[in-house]
Amino acid sequence: MESLSTKSQLDMARNVHDMGSINKMREAIASGDETVLQEAAQQFEAIFVQMMLKSMRKAQDALADENSPFNSQQVKFYRDMHDQQLATDLTSGGGLGLADVIVKQLGQTEDSYTPASVIRSDGDLSSLNRNRVYNVAEAQDIALSSQSIRSPSAQKD
Known part of the structure; x- marks a missing residue:
């Protein structure tokens, strides 16, 4: 039951502007909660999507009219905030699948670990x-x- 309450706390802290979510994740790690890796992977995926959106907006800004009211600093500020939250929301429901790959890679136990020297030959x-x-x-x-x-x-x- 403790895991469910921790999971709901992490879900509630999913707002990208909530700095307290990092502290909640640290507390969950200390208690040995397994869902924290999934949450951290989703946040990493959200950062990746956010950087992708930022790059797309930067390309769009190169073509934008300098005198346009939609090209002001204020509009760009709120648009960046929106893109941050959009990236978080897009990745919360499965997203690109990058979070699943990260969890699979980092969540391996010692039993399933195979050293690189065994996988690769020496050349x-x-x-x-x-x-x-x-x-x-x-x-x-x-x-x-x-x-x-x-x-x-x-x-x-």
Whole structure:
């Protein structure tokens, strides 16, 4: 039941301008709540979407008329606030899926952890890969020396 109350507190603190949400997340981490990783991933995704929107607005501003009443500093200030909240709202319902990938990557337990040294080789090609590289190189040499592939000037002769 404690997890549900923490989750509802995090949902209520979802406003991007609420600085107290960071403190609530810290308290939830200290209590060992598992939903905090999901919330942090959603906030990261919201920041990513916010940066994307900001970049799109900047491109739009380059084309905007300087004398337009919609191009004033006040309008830009409130538009940026709106974009921040819009990014948060867009990512709260699943968003781009970036939060899910972050949770999957960071939420791995030690049992499911595989070190990179096991996944990747040290750069030495195995004999199978060496044969594949050799066969590709041989096929390229045959194709280049073939009579069917000649430059247009050579075909006129």
